[in-house]
């Protein structure tokens with residue numbers, strides 16, 4: 001499946017001018033690196049349900065690599081995959097690729113694509129500000145290849161995460177900080193699914 005997604009991504013790269021992709025810091029992970037990254041997660045033997053976040057999902061290469069790994073694990077029954085991606089040019093490819101992964105899987109996979117800005121749509125929660133959700137959704141596994149892009153100090157993403165920006169802000173560390181915030185602190189809820197059966 002990953003080969004198929006890489007092939008389709010290469011076609012997208014050929015059809016989309018670099019200038020357009022650069023606006024979103026859009027560069028894609030190689031198959032080898034994606035598999036390596038997916039291999040870094042420690043997965044408990046009795047894991048039943050898993051929530052994954054792919055922030056800045058692009059064409060879904062990293063999501064696909066994680067799904068491929070989870071496919072090998074018999075205990076995993078249900079996978080909830082949430083992808084953030086806000087470049088309209090790539091959304092249809094992302095949707096098609098993730099549907100292909102789902103269709104090729106034996107697992108129960110639920111896919112949610114959020115087309116909002118990953119940072120500005122969640123900064124209230126990150127900063128525990130008025131109007132924030134006291135129980136924001138958290139994920140077992142957070143994967144991502146963030147946009148490496150310098151932004152100005154008054155860019156919306158930098159002002160949204162002011163307390164982590166010192167000097168010249170770059171989207172990559174803002175994404176990383178949000179990723180740490182979105183990671184579940186304990187794994188206990190994974191087993192709730194089993195207990196509720």
Ligand SMILES: C[S@@+](CC[C@H](N)C(=O)[O-])C[C@H]1O[C@@H](n2cnc3c(N)ncnc32)[C@H](O)[C@@H]1O
Pocket residue numbers: 024025026027028029055056057058059060061062084085086087090116117118119144145146147148
């Ligand atoms: C470096 S690319 C990585 C793509 C893919 N994850 C991969 O590894 O092949 C970063 C992706 O983040 C998306 N992106 C950039 N800024 C974003 C934002 N504020 N919110 C959501 N997605 C964003 C870009 O459009 C791009 O697809």
